[in-house]
Amino acid sequence: MRIPLRRPSPALVISCVALTIALGGTSYATVLAVPKNSVGTDQLKNGAVKNKKIADNALCPMCHLGGFSGQNEVPRVAGQQYDYVVKQLQDFRDRRRTNDAGNMAAYTRGLTDEEIDALAQYAASLN
DSSP states (O other), X not given: OOOOOOOOOHHHHHHHHHHHHHTTTOOHHHHTOOOOOSSOHHHXXXXXXXXXXXXXXXXXXXXXXXXXXXXXXXXXXXXXXXHHHHHHHHHHHTTSOOOTTOHHHHHHTTOOHHHHHHHHHHHHHOO
């Protein structure tokens, strides 16, 4: 099904222009640019096989699927920022964050910092 495109309202266009001017000519998209992974590409590739084994042992593919592409309400984590994945896994493990069914807290409960690092590197290395 194709969703028809609508023209932006004049108020939205004016707001975007005003924001661009207020930012000194910097575009809004530049301000919201996603930061690069803090882990180098070579480091991600070198540990991918070992890190995939850790992901398989932690049962990640059961919900997030093999390529970490996600399904239904389970989010895609493939290609996600390394720092973000580390923070989320630590927060689930330490019960600072939960999800509706509580599955993530249960699966992350026994993860070490090294395993969280490996999982984050693996997720960040996927496309």
